[in-house]
Amino acid sequence: METHLARHHVVIVGGGFGGLQAALGLKRAPVDVTVLDRYNHHLFQPLLYQVATAVLSPGDISAPIRQVLRGRNTTVLLAEVQSVDLARKVVISDGGEIPYDTLVLAMGATHSYFGHPEWAEFAPGLKTIDDARDIRERVLLALEAAEREPDPERQREWLTFVIIGAGPTGVEMAGALAYMTRYSLPRDYRRVDTSQARVLLLEGLPRVLNTYPEELSAKAREDLEKLGVEVRTGAMVTGVDDRGVTVGDTRIQARTVLWGAGVAASPVARTLGVPLDKAGRVKVTPTLNVPGHEDVFVIGDLASLVQDGKPVPGIAPAAMQMGRYVAKNIRHRLAGRLLEPFRYHDKGSFAVIGRGSAIGMLYDKVRVSGRLAWGMWLGIHITFLVGFRNKVAVMLDWAYTYLTKRRDVRLITGLHANRLPRIEPERLPGVSEERVEESGAGLAH
């Protein structure tokens, strides 16, 4: 085996917004970088809801990590990290142990079902491409089932969609589903009127998008209701099963329930043996270190940091800033310099409701809503999308969707027909009742 002249070895775990920026920031540094991710692609999560609602293809919002990080000093490996041994300075993965000189943890977060893991099966959340495909398939399948369903009561259940949690993802999903059932699909179905579909958005807190000012929450709620979404705030979900949701004493029958509520940090955080916040995030120092470990950084959704009395939010721009900061910090440390603490610059954030409707905050001061906010949201998302092909593909899909109102990426790829209701032949247009009696097809079987 050849012996390498060992350079400083930086291990970055996670190829999301934070990890990618950290790796890119070290491209010309005198270090060797190893990036580990359990997926082979970087995912532009802010647009994932558009995969779940049949506007975009998964390939449009993802980029192979090893393509993005093509470069001299970076090795990319598909690996799932299970734990970190801070004392021995190794990361423990499915492929064995990997020693580091400096470690950057950027594994992000997953869903939290608030102590009800059994709800996951009935109410999928939206974090990965498989999640988005699963949700897309559930929604489309429910409409196919409604088209087959002879019983009006049960048809109603198939046409009821409940979204739990009115954060940005929940609001985006609710708006997109309402738009899709009201404007994109009605002409494609013959036996059901998809515009009669109920889309319910449930939120335990008193208002939607509670991290935004009250005025914007109110505006978002108004726009959602204009689209036909039934918004219920102060609604604490107490039960979720395969036929619906229970909210206190109220039962909502629904065959499709989606989860947009809790967030929990990657479980790897627990293996560090350091203090975590209640979402399982690592309480980092002002320089984004694990307390007592100057060689270990935690960034993005995995980091818990309070700045000026407010938590730094778990959004892409914060993760990217942290990633860039950490790369700079590593370069400076190697050069023997000290660095100022990390400062999050809140340039703004947006939540989109539907066609021509969004809300946003700029520089923590300026409030925007409606068409203006929507236009800004579009431009910003195209700008930050990774990869030229992706930018063009998404612009094309958006232009198409805007002009035609259609949603074409409507794929049910698995075989699911046998989970759908019985087809009553007498309800088919070409079939007379006599014809059914004649063939005996109307008999139970």
Next chain:
Amino acid sequence: METHLARHHVVIVGGGFGGLQAALGLKRAPVDVTVLDRYNHHLFQPLLYQVATAVLSPGDISAPIRQVLRGRNTTVLLAEVQSVDLARKVVISDGGEIPYDTLVLAMGATHSYFGHPEWAEFAPGLKTIDDARDIRERVLLALEAAEREPDPERQREWLTFVIIGAGPTGVEMAGALAYMTRYSLPRDYRRVDTSQARVLLLEGLPRVLNTYPEELSAKAREDLEKLGVEVRTGAMVTGVDDRGVTVGDTRIQARTVLWGAGVAASPVARTLGVPLDKAGRVKVTPTLNVPGHEDVFVIGDLASLVQDGKPVPGIAPAAMQMGRYVAKNIRHRLAGRLLEPFRYHDKGSFAVIGRGSAIGMLYDKVRVSGRLAWGMWLGIHITFLVGFRNKVAVMLDWAYTYLTKRRDVRLITGLHANRLPRIEPERLPGVSEERVEESGAGLAH
């Protein structure tokens, strides 16, 4: 329940090339049409290999059947047909029985493993979107595994791709894999040279693309070999397992084996109780009827028809011609007219090998190859692709791929890292042997 004024009821099973054309041809006929398919989308199968090789997204080559058939007299239902009862004139589906006045069977074909169903697990074929995603994931995962693999012998196995069957699909897959490993990917990997990947194309018959003239077969073979594909004709596969393929006395170690060989008609054909050919296809009359059943038509890959001493090929144009013919036949029968027998007009067919290379036959006479054939192939496929969005998306993806040689739809979405080889830390660039000994990470565990 309301009573319908029953019109003639045409049931079409299958929304592929044949079924779709049959339904479109009946759009203005005085009949009610019910289209049943187990998937919700029409699939442009000729481009499926480009999904499997990371050029196109599934959504680019599929269109929701109910959107294509939006129209007054057509009901589309997601249903899986299990059998047909010709005596009672009903189709038996997962959702119950559906009576028909006229039936069009267009369920197509699936893979055949020549009596070795146990090979299916190790050598997936390419018929559905799930198949294409599965193949894409296997290919990408093999490259990720090669990047992790410390043992050169086993790394070779991960970098060996065997395609069984040199029909159009096999040739297209082999050409695309060779191109991808040689031109698209090398710069993205650091520890392996993907351009050293072996792509083997095995064919039991004496030549590749045996339905084409010998001269074109020879040209195709030459172009494949130029791309770096090892072509082995007269190679009868006798064994397939998770580590490779056995061809007579020869063993080929390979972690990725793909199936492009046999075709078997949909098993529903067997439930008809009529004579089938050896691929399980229905031997139809010259008017494409099931013998003795003027109200039951069989079209596309499910039909076995000999014309002028030659079998009508199982390709999209033949299925489309059959679909249109049957629609016309049904309209004429209802009007009391008789129809001429079906005539397949062989306008041509193409097989593509790689960038700038294809072979083709026009009107069963003119032979084309090289860049000219490739250009024709491109134009024809864009023309016949269903849906405006799809045409634009595919053109864009092709332009991008042509200009950059990149393949960007490289998604591994499931969690598979733990099936990959151990990572040897001493082989990571930033890690010295001392460092490994120090941490103890090099120890077996």
